[in-house]
Amino acid sequence: MTNFADLTTIAVGGPIASFIEPTSRVGVIEAVEDADAKGLPLCVIGGGSNMLVADTPFDGVVVRDARHAVSVLDEAAPVENGETIVHVNAEAGCNWDDFVDYCVNLGLEGVEGLSGIPGTVGASVVQNIGAYGQEVASSVESVEVWDRKDKQTKELTNQELHFGYRMSVLKASMYSAPATPAAEFFPTPRYVVLSVTFALHHSATGVVGYGQLAKALGVEVGERMSTTDIRNAVLKVRASKGMLEDSHRYLTEAMRGTKKSELVAIAHNAQRTQEGNDEPDYNRHSCGSFFMNPILTKEQAARLPEDAPRFSATLPDGTPGVKTSAAWLIDHAGFHKGYKTSENATAGLSTMHTLALTNRGGASAADIMNLAKTVQDGVERAYGIRLIPEPVVIGMSLK
Numbered sequence: 001m002t003n004f005a006d007l008t009t010i011a012v013g014g015p016i017a018s019f020i021e022p023t024s025r026v027g028v029i030e031a032v033e034d035a036d037a038k039g040l041p042l043c044v045i046g047g048g049s050n051m052l053v054a055d056t057p058f059d060g061v062v063v064r065d066a067r068h069a070v071s072v073l074d075e076a077a078p079v080e081n082g083e084t085i086v087h088v089n090a091e092a093g094c095n096w097d098d099f100v101d102y103c104v105n106l107g108l109e110g111v112e113g114l115s116g117i118p119g120t121v122g123a124s125v126v127q128n129i130g131a132y133g134q135e136v137a138s139s140v141e142s143v144e145v146w147d148r149k150d151k152q153t154k155e156l157t158n159q160e161l162h163f164g165y166r167m168s169v170l171k172a173s174m175y176s177a178p179a180t181p182a183a184e185f186f187p188t189p190r191y192v193v194l195s196v197t198f199a200l201h202h203s204a205t206g207v208v209g210y211g212q213l214a215k216a217l218g219v220e221v222g223e224r225m226s227t228t229d230i231r232n233a234v235l236k237v238r239a240s241k242g243m244l245e246d247s248h249r250y251l252t253e254a255m256r257g258t259k260k261s262e263l264v265a266i267a268h269n270a271q272r273t274q275e276g277n278d279e280p281d282y283n284r285h286s287c288g289s290f291f292m293n294p295i296l297t298k299e300q301a302a303r304l305p306e307d308a309p310r311f312s313a314t315l316p317d318g319t320p321g322v323k324t325s326a327a328w329l330i331d332h333a334g335f336h337k338g339y340k341t342s343e344n345a346t347a348g349l350s351t352m353h354t355l356a357l358t359n360r361g362g363a364s365a366a367d368i369m370n371l372a373k374t375v376q377d378g379v380e381r382a383y384g385i386r387l388i389p390e391p392v393v394i395g396m397s398l399k
């Protein structure tokens, strides 16, 4: 029997009653529709890098789309401002970093800053992945979905996807309020992604959009660099923070074949060189950033200490707000890198990044939850801010 622990980057989660891997578009729709028609809990899973699932059995259906194809829809076509846009379509099950590598090698600009983010193309649009000054929202043209409510396929345009910070209409369909699941569809959106069409620029260079990246490349923010150099620098910076997947997971039975074997080998070599051994890297056994950066009203932000980071942002109601750093809040509330609730705890903060909750080997979902709640409560006590988890929390409640 397959367990969520076998399918998720944080390697926790209980047994799955029914695990299906359709290899065709119609197979995906049928698997989803069949589970919905029977009223069974449904979880469409990609790379399992943004979910924390309970240890108890999941008495429903887990669907993992086994389609990975990428196709270039048109030749580079000049548009009015002299730029050239190339449309590329990727099936939902395609590994995200395989897709980025493909685009960079083809001389396409637009997703290079998102190198090394685990997961799939299908899930990339659910939470509008972002890093190093880029968000997937800026390169998505449209998404083909199966609408579980209207029971038909639809093409949602970029505008209809209502992208925001770690948000889209897909993610919104799973929640009735922040971190409060909406029973109708949770833990998978109303719209199951079948494929994503990207509009990318035909260019071998891209913009360096983030200070840390610019420093690593020895250039100024806003300068243009080769997309290959940007990709390599992003992977290096990510590795230095433990913000990549542990490449060992692709050698397991449950994950084999979900990522291109050449790229697994490259990632594996890089990890071995960095670590100096071939052991699992527990700093990478995480869901990435566990909490979202809070977006506060100006009044709330004014109550933060003077040295707390502040960035302009938009509140969910569309009014101006202030984004602060969840990592800063956690660290300044006393939870430093490597923090554990007790010396022998198997769950702990990454020793490289305060925002990553990690499974140090043998942790259960309950252990991760205990750590998450401890951090959440501590930050609230110190700053009056309740951090909202970024991953989808299934079978447990973390508000």
Ligand SMILES: Cc1cc2nc3c(=O)[nH]c(=O)nc-3n(C[C@H](O)[C@H](O)[C@H](O)COP(=O)(O)OP(=O)(O)OC[C@H]3O[C@@H](n4cnc5c(N)ncnc54)[C@H](O)[C@@H]3O)c2cc1C
Binding pocket: 009, 043, 044, 045, 046, 047, 048, 049, 050, 051, 065, 092, 117, 118, 119, 120, 121, 122, 123, 124, 125, 126, 127, 128, 129, 130, 131, 170, 187, 188, 189, 191, 192, 193, 194, 242, 243, 244, 245, 284, 286, 287, 288, 289, 392
């Ligand atoms: C080490 C590490 C670093 C990370 N860094 C970043 C980062 O820099 N930026 C960032 O934004 N995120 C980051 N993440 C989070 C995560 O990688 C992304 O959110 C990713 O897009 C999740 O993809 P997945 O396929 O693993 O989704 P899963 O975890 O499998 O699923 C997440 C949600 O998406 C839904 N879903 C999956 N596939 C589909 C589909 N086809 N249709 C509809 N819904 C679907 C699931 O039902 C679930 O609700 C990181 C995670 C890790 C472990």
